Amino acid sequence: MNKPVLSVRQLSVTHRLSGRVVNVLDQVSFDLHQGEILALVGQSGSGKTKTAESILGLLPPDRWDISAQAIELNGSDLAALPESGLRKIRGRSISMIFQEPLTALDPVFTVGNQLCSVFTRHRGQRRREAQTSAQAALGRVGFPDPGHVMRRYPHQLSGGMRQRVMIAMAMACRPSILIADEPTTALDVTTQAQVLDQLVQLGQKDGVSLLLITHDLGIVAQYCDRALVMLDGKIVEQASVEELFANPRHVYTKALLNSAAGAKPK
Amino acid sequence: MRYALNKIFHGLLLVLGVTLISFILMVWFGPDQTYSLVGKNATAEQIAEVRHELGYDRSFALRYAGYLKQLFTLDLGSSHSSGEPVNSILARTIPVTLALMVPGFVLGNLLGIALGLLSVQQKGRWTDRLITGFSVSSMSISFLVIIILMQVILSTPYGLNLFPVRGWQVNDPGSYLKYVAVPTLSLIFITLGYNTRFYRAVFAEEAGRDHIRTARAYGASTATILWKHVLKNSLVPIITRFMFSIPLIVVSGSLLIESYFGIPGIGKVTFDAITSGDQPVLKAVVGLTAIAFVLIQVLTDFLYKLVDPRIG
Numbered sequence: 001m002n003k004p005v006l007s008v009r010q011l012s013v014t015h016r017l018s019g020r021v022v023n024v025l026d027q028v029s030f031d032l033h034q035g036e037i038l039a040l041v042g043q044s045g046s047g048k049t050k051t052a053e054s055i056l057g058l059l060p061p062d063r064w065d066i067s068a069q070a071i072e073l074n075g076s077d078l079a080a081l082p083e084s085g086l087r088k089i090r091g092r093s094i095s096m097i098f099q100e101p102l103t104a105l106d107p108v109f110t111v112g113n114q115l116c117s118v119f120t121r122h123r124g125q126r127r128r129e130a131q132t133s134a135q136a137a138l139g140r141v142g143f144p145d146p147g148h149v150m151r152r153y154p155h156q157l158s159g160g161m162r163q164r165v166m167i168a169m170a171m172a173c174r175p176s177i178l179i180a181d182e183p184t185t186a187l188d189v190t191t192q193a194q195v196l197d198q199l200v201q202l203g204q205k206d207g208v209s210l211l212l213i214t215h216d217l218g219i220v221a222q223y224c225d226r227a228l229v230m231l232d233g234k235i236v237e238q239a240s241v242e243e244l245f246a247n248p249r250h251v252y253t254k255a256l257l258n259s260a261a262g263a264k265p266k
Numbered sequence: 267m268r269y270a271l272n273k274i275f276h277g278l279l280l281v282l283g284v285t286l287i288s289f290i291l292m293v294w295f296g297p298d299q300t301y302s303l304v305g306k307n308a309t310a311e312q313i314a315e316v317r318h319e320l321g322y323d324r325s326f327a328l329r330y331a332g333y334l335k336q337l338f339t340l341d342l343g344s345s346h347s348s349g350e351p352v353n354s355i356l357a358r359t360i361p362v363t364l365a366l367m368v369p370g371f372v373l374g375n376l377l378g379i380a381l382g383l384l385s386v387q388q389k390g391r392w393t394d395r396l397i398t399g400f401s402v403s404s405m406s407i408s409f410l411v412i413i414i415l416m417q418v419i420l421s422t423p424y425g426l427n428l429f430p431v432r433g434w435q436v437n438d439p440g441s442y443l444k445y446v447a448v449p450t451l452s453l454i455f456i457t458l459g460y461n462t463r464f465y466r467a468v469f470a471e472e473a474g475r476d477h478i479r480t481a482r483a484y485g486a487s488t489a490t491i492l493w494k495h496v497l498k499n500s501l502v503p504i505i506t507r508f509m510f511s512i513p514l515i516v517v518s519g520s521l522l523i524e525s526y527f528g529i530p531g532i533g534k535v536t537f538d539a540i541t542s543g544d545q546p547v548l549k550a551v552v553g554l555t556a557i558a559f560v561l562i563q564v565l566t567d568f569l570y571k572l573v574d575p576r577i578g
């Protein structure tokens with residue numbers, strides 16, 4: 001197997017609010033290998049989104065405590081980086097796509113503006129140059145008229161289109177890792193397949209390793225190489241997808257598979 | 267285009283509504299001036315004649331139309347107490363009030379915005395607590411205490427004695443600064459707590475939105491987050507607060523500041539007109555305030571469309 005691009009060791013996260021402390025993640029450890037598509041499955045509230053957010057250091061420190069032995073990205077430890085260092089990683093080495101396409105983009109700026117700022121920020125491009133790059137990025141995710149989409153505001157696009165804009169933004173800097181947090185849960189079934197196909201194809205073309213968060217075992221079976229099963233903030237099982245479907249070990253995994261009868265690995 | 271027509275139509279309806287209310291309260295049910303004009307022992311004919319001259323024998327609709335005509339042609343008559351034409355009173359006092367109130371109003375809001383942003387940036391840390399504590403405690407200090415303290419500290423021999431306590435002898439930029447300084451500082455301190463608390467709440471809500479997480483996930487700095495995303499998304503509530511404070515500040519704020527600093531602005535004129543029952547002045551002030559309110563509303567709607575692409 002390829003060497004890991006991302007290596008998470010003993011990641012624990014607690015939430016503090018007026019004296020009450022809740023353990024949200026408990027000693028989460030896993031590897032994401034070069035070029036692989038790794039599924040993170042688990043029911044709603046199990047801690048999938050918080051896993052992604054804490055890798056990127058997005059949880060506000062006034063309410064969240066994050067501790068990890070290491071979060072290694074290509075050999076350097078993100079857990080030891082200060083905020084300024086993390087900012088250089090975010091959207092450049094690790095990108096993230098969110099569950100809700102309706103609210104994930106800023107409603108009062110155009111798609112072009114938001115896309116361009118990734119190029120000016122991480123690639124040091126000037127306005128003109130960034131606009132050309134942004135149009136090219138939109139072209140790559142299949143928009144026939146990128147110039148037109150650039151001038152649109154998020155509310156003027158459909159859910160599927162917004163999610164494709166997010167994919168364009170995520171791929172803008174050819175990251176090593178893309179975390180997609182239930183990217184199609186909010187979309188209708190036909191759009192779901194289009195968006196996922198696009199995501200996976202682009203990812204393979206660019207050699208991106210994908211952490212795909214989902215609670216849909218059909219998606220896991222169809223697209224993923226390996227899977228992590230999360231329950232109440234712990235990873236209770238990890239295996240190749242074939243093995244997981246053929247020989248689930250944890251009772252929770254068995255229950256999941258039973259409730260999703262019909263899903264078969266590719 | 268249809269939108270604009272629609273807005274103008276709504277504006278006109280509003281103008282009719284508010285002027286109708288002010289007409290009913292101020293003119294139709296207002297004081298009867300007949301007896302102060304006819305003198306003692308008047309005959310019934312004399313009384314009828316005066317009433318005819320004052321227009322009291324005409325129908326409600328005609329008198330309302332007359333009132334509207336007065337307002338829109340700015341043919342507002344003369345003050346009963348001084349005999350000065352109302353137009354010239356307004357032309358003399360409104361600029362004074364604007365010159366007096368605008369700096370404090372604008373600075374108070376800008377400072378509130380700056381403190382609100384700083385507070386949200388430092389959320390949960392001691393700067394935030396300090397600002398929040400300051401806002402809450404300053405809101406509990408009476409405006410009277412603030413004005414008197416300002417006057418004592420800045421304008422009396424007990425304090426720095428830098429500025430005049432009262433009055434408005436303004437004839438050049440230097441004297442303007444001298445007379446506007448203390449009222450402006452007072453106004454800023456009276457409103458700053460409220461402004462800061464309001465803006466902090468708005469910014470905190472906007473800072474918690476999903477798209478803020480997206481911006482952070484793509485490497486945006488705190489400055490970009492606050493000054494670009496949070497601020498622009500907060501413009502609708504900011505505009506609302508700013509615009510709808512204008513009538514309040516001009517009418518009641520100036521009444522307060524002008525009476526404590528002895529400044530001859532529209533607030534003082536209104537106050538005097540109320541106490542002496544000076545009808546033509548009151549009619550003009552109330553009617554024009556109503557029209558100004560409607561204009562502000564139309565302008566506000568237009569500004570909303572400018573800052574938020576989802577509106578319209």
Ligand SMILES: Nc1ncnc2c1ncn2[C@@H]1O[C@H](COP(=O)(O)OP(=O)(O)O)[C@@H](O)[C@H]1O
Pocket residue numbers: 015022024042043044045046047048049050051
């Ligand atoms: N804003 C929050 N405040 C308090 N607790 C939260 C918040 N967001 C998430 N949690 C806690 O973290 C747990 C994991 O949340 P999350 O990672 O969003 O789950 P998932 O993405 O798997 O649905 C939730 O069960 C909840 O208890």
Ligand SMILES: [Mg+2]
Pocket residue numbers: 048049050099181
């Ligand atoms: Mg989630």
